[in-house]
Amino acid sequence: MTKRDYYEILGVSRTAQQEEIKRAYRKLAVKYHPDKNPGDASSEASFKELAEAYDIISDADKRAAYDRYGHAAFQGAGGRGAAGGFHDPFDLFREMFAGQGGKAGMGGMGGGIFEQFFQGGAEASSRDGKQRGADLRYDLQITLEEAFSGCEKEIEIQKLDACQTCDGSGAAPGAKTASCSLCQGRGQVAMSRGFFQVVQTCPQCHGAGQVIDKPCQNCRGEGCEERVSRITLKIPAGIDEGARLRSSGSGEAGIRGGGKGDLYVIIHLKKHSVFEREGMNLHCQIPIPFSIAALGGEVKVPTLCGLVDLKIVSGTQSGSTFSIRGSGMPSLQSPRKGDLYVRVEVEVPTKLNAEQRQALEKFSQLCGEENTPLHRSFTERLKDFLSN
Template identity: 45%
Template sequence: MKRDYYEVLGVSRDATEQEIKKAYRGLARKLHPDANPENTEKAAEQFKELSEAYHVLSDRERRARFDRYGHEAPGGFDFDLNRDIRGGGFADLFDMFFGTSSRQGSGRSAVQRGSDLRYDIEISMEEAYTGVEKTIEYRRLMFCVDCGGTGAAPGTKAESCSTCGGVGQVQRVQSTFFGQMSTVSTCPHCQGAGKVIKSPCLHCSGDGRARRKTRVSVKLPAGVDTGSRIRLSDQGDEGPESGPAGDLYVVIHVLAHEFFRREESDVYCEVPLSFCQVALGDSIEVPTLNGGATVTVPGGTQTGTVFEIREAGFPHLRGRGRGDQYVTIQVVTPTKLNAKQKDLLKQFGEECKEQWTGARSFFEKMKDAFVGSAHRE
C-alpha cells in the first residue's frame, strides 16, 4: 500500500511550496542511489517513492487532486521517473549532485542586472528636521561611448566563441545510475557571452561599460535619521550588454548639533538659568528646530528639572505626528562677583538661614556619620 505523499516528504498537509521543495532536496541527497553504493536497490525504491511524492505535491493542480481523492484520484498522476528526469522535471536534483542543470540551455546566459551602488551623505540636524533636496555627484558604469558598448576596440568587432559555437554554453555527458545524462554548463572560455573580444576597447577594457560622473537630485523627507536609506531606482551601474541598471542607495548621516540632541523622534537640550531666574521664576524663550517656544519657569525650580514642549520634535517617518522636545534646566553659579554683589549675597544668605533647613539637616547627618565612625574606631 502506498504511503501518504506528505508522510514520504515528512511535511504537514499545509506545507508551503518552499517547505516541500526544501524537504525533497534534503531527502534526495540522502536517498539517491549514488549516495548509497552499499544498497542501491533499496535506495532506488526509496528515491522513486520520494520523487513520485515530489512530482505530485510540487504541482498545484496535482496536489489539489491528491488532497481531495488521495491515491485514487481519477486518471492518476502520470508519474514516470526517467521521463521526468530527462525532461528536466528534477533539475534541482542534478544541480545538487553535479553542479549543473539537466535542462537543455536556450543559448547565452540571461541578461545581467547592473550592480547596486551606495552613496553616503551628511546633512545638518535642521535639514533632517525640515527635509531637504540635494544634488549629488557620483561615478557609475555606463554605456561606453568609445566602442558603442561592444567592448571591442574601434574598427574591430567581437568574434564568435570557438569553444561553444556562440551559444554561451557547452554540453557534456555523464554516467549516472539512470544511464547517460546530457548536461549543459556555462562556457568556460567566453563565460557565457558566446563571443570573444581579441582587441578590447582601451577605454572600457572590453567590458562595454565605463565609469562616468553622474549628477542626480534626491529628496530627503523630513524626519530622516542617521542610517536612513533612500533608494533611487535604476541609478546604479548599468548592466552589461544593455542589461537593466542597478539601484543607488543614499545613506544618510545626520551631523551632531551644538545645542540639540536627538533620540528617535524626540529632541533634548539644556538651558542655563541664573539663580535669580529659578528662585523668582521667569518666562524664557527656548530655541527649537522650528524657531522657538516660550517656557514658564516657576519660582523655586531646581537644577535638573525637565520641561516638555509638545510636538516640537521630529516628524515620524511612519505615521502621523511628531516627537517632543525636553528642556533640562541647569542653574549657573556666578564666578565673578564685585564687592557689592558679594555683600548682597551675604545679606541674602543670613536672611535665608532659617529657610535652608534641608541643607542644614543634610550636613548635620553627614557630621553625625563621621563622628560616629571616629568613636567606633
C-alpha cells in the same frame, strides 16, 4: 595546508539531502559575504571556501567523486590552479539569491540591509551573458537641520555606467555580430576537470552565443565604463541615523545589456552643537540665572524653528526638565512631531562686585529653613543614616 572537509565546511552530515545542503550554504554565505565583513580577509577566505564546498557537494556527480576520492578527485588534469575550476563564489552567491526575488524574500534570514541588496536581482545573471549591474552603497552625512526639514542632496559617485561611445551596445560603429566560434553559438563549452566534463559558460562570448566582430574600443565590448555620476537624492524630513534610502536603477550599469543595479544610501547624522536626538525627541541643556530659578520668569530656548519663550516657575532647581510639545523631530510616517526636552542648569554668579556681595549677604541673612527644601530633606536622610 590541508584542505578542510567539504561537509565540515558546510556543517552538514555526509548523508545530508540537497535541501539541507542548500540551506546550510545560504546561511553561511550570508554570514561570510565580504559586503557584510568589509576588510576582513578571513571572512572572505571562508566565503570562497564555502562556495567551493557547495559547488562540489550540491552537484551529484562531483559529490560522488568527492565521497570516493576526497579532494584528490579535483586535483587532476585541471590542476590546482583550479580556483577557476569552481564557480566564481560571487556568481554562485548571486545565482542562489536571484530568482528568490519576488517570492518569499530570503526566507526569514534576517539579513537587514544585506537582504535588500539582493532582492529584485531576478536577472542577476542569465544564460545569455547578461549581468545585472551591482548594487552600490553610499554613506551620506547630513546635519540635524537637514534631517528636520528634509532636503535634496547631490552626490557624486564613481561607478560603472553605460559606455558613452557605443551607448551601451558594446559594438564599434558599423560592427556586425556573428555566431561565437568557440561555442558555435551555444553559449556554453564543455571542459574537462579531473574526472569529469564540466559544462561552463563560454569564456569567449560570456554565454551570449554571439560575438561582435568589432567591439567598441572604449569599453572593449562590455558596454559599460567607469565614470563619475551625479545623482540627486531627496531626503525626507524626519529621517534618522542609519536609515537606508534606495535609489532604484542608480547602481552600476549591467553588462551586455543586463539591468541596472540600485543605489543604497545610508544616512548618518552629524553631531549637533546644541541638540541631541533620541528618536523623534530632542534634548538640550540651557543655563539659567539663579535669580530667575528662584523668582520665576521667562527664558529664550532654541528650537530647530527658532527661539521660543519658556516659562520657568519660581523655585526651579538645577537639573529640572521642561518639555516643549511638538518642537522635536517630524515623523516620517505621520504629521506628528516629537517634543523638545530642556534641562536647566542653575548658574551660580561669579565675580561678584561689592554691591552684589552685600545684597547677597543681606539675602542670606534673611533666608530660613523653608527656603532650602533640598537641604531639609537631605538632613532628614542624613539623620537616618547616622542613627543606624
